[in-house]
Every structure is written in C-alpha cells, then in structure tokens.
Amino acid sequence: MTALLGIIGGFSLALLAQLGSASTERPWLRSIEPSRCGSDELVEYPERPRWIRHAIVPRETIAQIAARYGVSELDLRAHNGLSAKTKGLRKGTRLRVKARRMPAPRRHIEYVVQEGDSWSSIARQHGADGRDVQAYNWPWQGKLRPGTKISVWADPLVTDWVGDGDESPVRAGAIGSGPPDAGRLFNGVAIPEGDGYRLGFPDASYGTTHAVAELVRALTLYRERSSYPADLELRGMSRIHGGPFGDHRSHQTGRDLDISLPRRMDVPAWLPLTPRRVDWLTVWHLVRALFEVDANVVYLDYALQKHVRDAALAAGVPQDEIRPVLQYPRGRAAQRGLARHMAGHDRHLHVRFGCGPCEPECVERIEIPLPAAVGTPR
Ligand SMILES: [Zn+2]
Numbered sequence: 317m318t319a320l321l322g323i324i325g326g327f328s329l330a331l332l333a334q335l336g337s338a339s340t341e342r343p344w345l346r347s348i349e350p351s352r353c354g355s356d357e358l359v360e361y362p363e364r365p366r367w368i369r370h371a372i373v374p375r376e377t378i379a380q381i382a383a384r385y386g387v388s389e390l391d392l393r394a395h396n397g398l399s400a401k402t403k404g405l406r407k408g409t410r411l412r413v414k415a416r417r418m419p420a421p422r423r424h425i426e427y428v429v430q431e432g433d434s435w436s437s438i439a440r441q442h443g444a445d446g447r448d449v450q451a452y453n454w455p456w457q458g459k460l461r462p463g464t465k466i467s468v469w470a471d472p473l474v475t476d477w478v479g480d481g482d483e484s485p486v487r488a489g490a491i492g493s494g495p496p497d498a499g500r501l502f503n504g505v506a507i508p509e510g511d512g513y514r515l516g517f518p519d520a521s522y523g524t525t526h527a528v529a530e531l532v533r534a535l536t537l538y539r540e541r542s543s544y545p546a547d548l549e550l551r552g553m554s555r556i557h558g559g560p561f562g563d564h565r566s567h568q569t570g571r572d573l574d575i576s577l578p579r580r581m582d583v584p585a586w587l588p589l590t591p592r593r594v595d596w597l598t599v600w601h602l603v604r605a606l607f608e609v610d611a612n613v614v615y616l617d618y619a620l621q622k623h624v625r626d627a628a629l630a631a632g633v634p635q636d637e638i639r640p641v642l643q644y645p646r647g648r649a650a651q652r653g654l655a656r657h658m659a660g661h662d663r664h665l666h667v668r669f670g671c672g673p674c675e676p677e678c679v680e681r682i683e684i685p686l687p688a689a690v691g692t693p694r
Contacts, residue, residue: 373421376422378393381413
C-alpha cells in the first residue's frame with residue numbers, strides 16, 4: 317500500500333509533466349476525500365467548470381476562495397472585476413466563480429463556551445485557526461465565560477475530521493491553504509520529537525497533519541534501514557501560521573521541509589560540508605523512504621544525485637529500485653524520478669509532501685524545475 321502510493325505519486329508527476337496543460341485533470345482536484353475525514357459531506361467535480369456564487373465568510377481571502385474551487389486567483393479576480401489591489405471583501409459579498417470542484421463552504425456555528433476553553437482550544441475543536449476565531453468575535457470584552465455564545469466559521473469537512481476521533485498519531489485539523497509558494501497554514505501541528513532526528517529551527521517546524529504524518533512515517537522507515545548513528549537535521553518546514561518564511565520562496569503552507577545532508581561520521585563538524593564529506597548511503601535511505609510516502613518531489617542538485625546512486629549501487633541496491641527514486645542519470649531536465657534537480661540544493665535536500673484528503677483549500681501545484689538560475693525555491 318505504501319509503496320503503491322509512492323509509485324502513484326511518481327507516476328502522476330511524470331504524467332503531469334508530459335501533458336502539462338490545464339486541459340488535463342490535475343490530480344489535486346480530486347485530492348479531497350470526505351470519507352477519509354469521517355465526513356459525509358459531498359465534494360462535486362463537475363465535468364466542465366460550473367458557474368456558482370460564493371458568499372464570502374468573515375476573514376476569507378480571494379486566494380482562499382480560488383484554492384477552494386480549484387481556479388486561479390487571477391481568473392477569479394478577472395471574473396469579478398477585482399484589481400490586484402483588492403485584498404479583503406466584506407462578509408456576504410457574492411463572487412462569481414467558475415468552479416472546478418465544489419466542497420461545501422465554511423459555515424457559521426454558534427458555540428457555547430465551556431469551562432476551561434480558550435480561543436485556541438475552541439478553534440482546534442472546529443478545525444479553525446485561533447487567530448481567526450478571535451477575530452470573528454472582535455471586539456471581545458473581558459474573559460471567555462462559560463455559557464456565553466461565540467461565533468465560529470468552520471469548514472464542515474475539517475470539523476468532521478477533527479471530531480472523528482481519528483487514530484493517527486499526529487493530531488487532525490492542521491491544513492494548508494493555497495499553493496506552497498503563496499499560501500497559509502491553519503492550525504499548524506509541530507513536528508514531534510523523535511529518535512534519529514532533531515529540529516534545527518523549532519519555530520519553523522510546523523506543518524499540515526498530512527505532511528507531518530507522512531514525514532514521521534518516512535523517518536520510521538529510514539531508521540529501520542539506516543545505521544547512521546547521528547541525528548538528521550530537519551531545518552525548516554513552516555511557521556505556525558505559514559506564510560512567507562525567511563528567504564524561502566515556498567514553505568508557506570506546511571508541506572515543504574529542508575533536511576541537511578548528513579555528514580560522514582569521520583568528518584569533524586568544523587569542516588565545511590563538501591560532497592566528499594556527505595554520507596551518501598544515508599541520503600539514499602532517506603530519499604528511498606520519502607519515495608514510499610506521499611511526497612511529490614525531493615529537490616537535490618543533479619550532480620549530487622550521482623553520489624546517491626553510486627552509494628546505493630555499492631550497497632547492492634538493484635537498479636530497478638533506484639530508477640524511480642532518482643532523476644539521475646537521465647539529465648537534469650528529465651521529468652522522471654522523485655528527486656529532481658534544483659539549483660541551490662547542495663547542502664540540503666528539500667521535500668514537498670502532497671495535499672491531504674481533508675484539506676479543501678490545498679493546491680498541489682507540482683513545480684517542474686526550470687533551467688538553473690531561473691527559479692530556485694529553497
Ligand atoms: Zn526548502
């Protein structure tokens with residue numbers, strides 16, 4: 317099952333690259349699966365885009381609405397005569413949307429405050445973000461008293477998921493909105509502590525439930541196979557609310573993670589990391605494990621992929637097993653393999669996880685690497 321998922325992920329990536337255009341059905345359009353979220357909500361996928369009207373709920377952005385219905389923000393603005401300057405719109409404003417998928421919009425809930433509630437605990441119960449819930453009820457005087465009513469706007473699918481008593485080890489309800497390079501993270505969940513890795517940037521170690529769960533699964537597989545005695549360094553995923561982070565272009569929606577290339581144990585820490593000083597077999601075990609979970613792409617400099625391949629071959633890994641994992645040796649523009657060349661990825665690798673089944677606003681946007689120096693998401 318897990319290997320199958322990886323293969324499907326790799327396959328759809330290759331397929332998308334070949335077909336490319338907007339006329340083909342993009343896999344992310346069908347990534348929402350209410351049945352996997354403990355929900356009986358319906359998500360419609362009309363054969364042709366269908367015109368609908370969407371009434372704006374408080375704090376909802378144009379980008380979010382675009383993501384929800386699978387349309388581009390540019391088109392959505394054009395269809396409604398909105399310039400790029402228009403940021404927020406008043407609650408209830410109706411937008412014309414040429415929808416390609418139709419999950420239910422957020423709904424208003426009147427919630428009665430219980431003993432011990434906080435803004436963030438209430439938000440979490442509904443799969444909303446604490447910042448938003450506080451803003452829905454602004455201005456609020458004094459404390460949250462049991463028995464008072466407050467307003468919550470919540471996505472019914474996400475609320476069902478959170479209330480599902482889901483058995484996964486990573487808490488439900490952390491979702492990404494928008495594409496990785498222009499989005500937000502709602503209710504972000506921290507990467508848990510664990511054996512075999514450490515967090516280099518704890519303040520930026522938040523992700524979606526799906527991405528963090530898939531990461532934990534990959535790290536477990538990695539540990540079963542690798543004998544590397546030191547910790548892997550997980551560098552940065554997203555900040556707790558996502559959005560722009562340092563000089564990274566992506567990392568905005570809790571699905572991107574940088575991992576430092578592991579240093580050979582006989583190389584002292586003070587020496588600069590060069591290709592000869594990297595433990596490439598450990599890199600192989602890591603990328604191989606990521607291949608088995610829902611990772612869309614691993615960015616790693618093309619020339620360095622040769623070292624990964626050589627180490628795997630030297631360890632007796634059959635070619636057939638290596639081929640779908642690495643782009644090398646097909647050329648740095650080849651649209652094959654989970655690992656893809658991206659300039660600037662020579663001391664770390666960058667993995668992007670897929671959209672989870674309970675994320676109505678997640679936009680996959682599989683980036684196909686551009687020739688060196690054109691685009692360098694880090
Ligand atoms: Zn990165």
